C-alpha cells in the first residue's frame with residue numbers, strides 16, 4: 001500500500017494542518033488502507049474537519065463532470081478560495097483494479113497549492129462513492145480547503161449516495177447523450193440542488209435545457225426529509241424564494257467557452273448561504289454523519305462475516321436441510337460478533 | 351492478505367510531444383486487470399505536472415512513457431523534482447524506446463526500471479509488482 005509503516009501519525013497530522021501536499025496525500029492513503037492503527041489519527045482529522053462547503057457532482061458517464069470540475073476549480077481560485085477535489089472512478093469487479101482517468105481533464109491546475117486533486121477507486125462500494133471518500137473529504141477539510149468537490153462515478157441506476165455525502169448536489173446533464181431518460185430512471189434528477197447542462201457550446205444544448213426544465217416543472221417532489229420542493233415557476237432567474245425554500249436552478253455551462261461557470265459558482269455560493277441561513281446546513285451535516293456511521297457499521301459487519309466464515313460454514317448443514325432459515329442463521333452469527341477495535345490484522349482475526 | 355490494504359497505485363503519464371497514447375492505454379488496462387489502481391493523466395504532461403500528480407495521488411510507482419526521444423532531458427528533471435519534494439521513495443519507471451547506454455545512465459540517476467516498447471504486458475505487471483514489493487508496497 002501507499003503509506004509505509006514509517007509514517008509518523010503525529011508528523012502527518014501536523015503536515016495536514018499546514019496543508020503540506022505530501023502529508024495530505026499520505027493521510028488519504030491511510031484512510032483508504034483502513035488499518036486499525038490509523039484510527040486514532042483519522043479520528044483527530046474528523047475532529048478538525050467540518051468547515052468546508054462540500055459539493056457533489058454526479059451525472060451519467062461522459063456528461064462532462066471532470067471538465068466542469070476543472071473549470072469550477074479555476075473559478076474558485078480566482079475568487080480567492082482554495083479547493084480540494086476527490087474524483088471517483090469504478091473498480092473492475094473482476095480484478096479489483098481500476099483506471100482512474102478523471103485527472104486527464106484536470107490539467108493546468110498545477111503549481112498551485114490551493115488546489116489538491118485525489119483520484120479514488122470504488123473498490124466494490126456501491127452508490128457512486130468509494131468507502132473512504134468521505135474520510136478523504138475530511139482530510140482536505142482539515143487541511144483547510146474552503147470548497148471540496150466530489151466527482152462521483154458516472155451514475156447508471158441507483159447510485160445516488162452523493163445526496164447523503166455533500167451539502168450541495170449538482171447533477172450534470174449534457175446534450176447528445178440521451179441521458180435525460182437515463183437520469184430519470186436513475187432517479188438523479190430529483191436529488192439535484194442545482195442542475196447543470198454542460199457543453200452548452202453545442203447547438204443541441206437548448207433542447208436538453210428545455211427537457212430538464214420541462215421535467216422539473218412537472219413538479220418532481222423531493223423526498224420529504226430533504227426539505228425541498230420543486231415548484232412550477234422556479235426558473236425565472238431569481239434568488240431563493242422568500243418562504244425559505246431553495247429554488248432549484250438550471251445552469252447552462254460550457255467548459256470550452258467558459259460560459260456559465262461564474263454563474264454556477266455564484267449559485268453554489270447562494271446555496272451554501274441558503275443552507276446556513278435556514279438551518280439546512282446543520283441538517284445536511286447530521287444526515288451525512290448518520291449515513292457514515294451506518295455505512296461504517298455495515299463494513300465492520302461484512303468484515304466480521306468474512307473473518308468468521310467457519311462459523312457460517314458450521315450452520316450450512318442446517319441451512320441446507322432447511323431446519324433453520326437464513327434470517328435465523330444471520331441472527332445467530334451476529335450474536336457471536338463482538339466488535340473490538342484493533343481485533344483484526346489484514347482482515348483476519350488475530 | 352486483505353485486498354483492501356494491498357492495492358498498488360501507479361500513475362501513468364505521457365510526457366513530451368508525441369501524440370499517441372494507444373500503448374500506454376494498453377499498459378493501463380493490463381495493470382488494472384492485475385488488480386492495480388492506475389491513475390492515467392493523459393498526453394503532453396510536463397515534468398512538474400507529473401510530479402505534482404504523483405505526490406497528490408500518493409502512488410507507489412510513477413510510470414513515464416515517452417517515444418519522442420526526449421528522455422534524457424525529461425527524466426532527470428522528474429527525478430530532481432521528486433527529490434525536492436521529499437518524494438524520492440516513489441519509484442520511477444520509464445517506458446519507451448531509447449539506446450541502451452541511455453538506459454544505463456537513467457538507472458544510475460535513480461530510475462527503478464526501464465521497460466522497452468516491446469515488453470510484454472505480463473512482464474510489465476511482474477516488474478511493477480516486484481518494485482512495489484521492494485518498497486514495502488504490494
Ligand SMILES: Nc1nc2c(ncn2[C@@H]2O[C@H](COP(=O)(O)OP(=O)(O)OP(=O)(O)O)[C@@H](O)[C@H]2O)c(=O)[nH]1
Nearest residue numbers: 060061062063064065066067105154199254255256
Ligand atoms: N463541446 C464540449 N465538450 C465538452 C465540454 N465539457 C466536456 N466535454 C467533452 O465531453 C467528454 C467527456 O468529458 P468528461 O469531463 O471526461 O466527462 P465525465 O462526466 O467526467 O466522464 P466520466 O468521468 O467518464 O463519467 C470529453 O470528450 C470532453 O472533452 C464542453 O463544455 N463542451
Ligand SMILES: [Mg+2]
Nearest residue numbers: 065066101102
Ligand atoms: Mg470524469
